[in-house]
Amino acid sequence: MNTKRLLRRPEVEQFTGLSRSSIYARMSRNEFPKPIALGGRLVAWDEADIQQWIADRIEASKQFNKTA
Secondary structure, three states, rough: OOOOOOOOOOHHOOOOOOOHHHHHHHHOOOOOOEEEEOOOOEEEEEEHHHHHHHHHHHHHHHOOOOEE
């Protein structure tokens, strides 16, 4: 069974090193995964989406360093 894990905002901040305001600013520019609504004001992010976002940032950094 493939289990999905949901991360709350403090965990997302810890994983990414981003502040709350940075996360929401990037989301508004479509530069960060959108959260999943869990009910009311409760939201969480798919851990796989956050891991992919981090991997994409690492790859982009490598590409930038090759051209710099």
